Amino acid sequence: MKKMKKRISFFLMSSLILFNFSCYYDQEIDLSQPLPDIPVDQTISFSTDIEPIFAKSGKDCTACHNGNVANPDLQAGNAYADIISQIVPGDAEGSTFYQRLPGNGHPLDVGFVMDNADIALIKAWIDRGAENN
Template identity: 90%
Template sequence: MKKRISFFLISSLIVFNFSCYYDQEIDLSQPLPDIPVDQPISFSSDIAPIFSKTGKDCTACHNGNVANPDLRAGNAYTNIIALIVAGDAEGSEFYQRLPGNGHPLDVGFVMDNADIALIKAWIDRGAENN
């Protein structure tokens, strides 16, 4: 019986230690591209499509079936606005947890710097639902 309990405890510790994998951090040696101040950023045409890009489909997991924000078209803005500090991307939980920037699961990809820069600029400009 002691061997089973020991085996169970050791197995549980191994699973626990390796189940919370964090993605790589964004490679800050490559600065994020500058988004010109006069370039308009629209949530519906610029930000929302990032969530369903081929090969980076956030909506595969963030689809309303789990306790994560639903990022499907029509639902994304209302589900992420509570995680955003308008005007402060660095202080926004949403920005901090993007794949490649602290996402809590191994999703198999890291967002590219262009997408991250666009999301950051959108948040820093007030995160409007436009």
């Protein structure tokens, strides 16, 4: 029984270590193209505009950011609470969350970078106060 507990502990620790190192950051998005302008009168809702970006087909941030590790949980319903501590409302450039978006200083090597339209929308949302609406 004691041997079994050791094996289970070893397996769990090995799995956790492998999972933590499965995503690494080495790609950069080409920001030579300016971010698209988001009209000032366009309402940006966290729940309908921002949160769905995290689970877009082909850009599923929730594959790693799912509450199982120390990364922010970007799953629907959990994302706002987990990222707000990394956001300076009104200052996207000063927000750790914005600085670490895939393709904007913290890209993941999972075969995608966030496109400029999504980055622009997140930036505008933060710059406008990062409300949980």
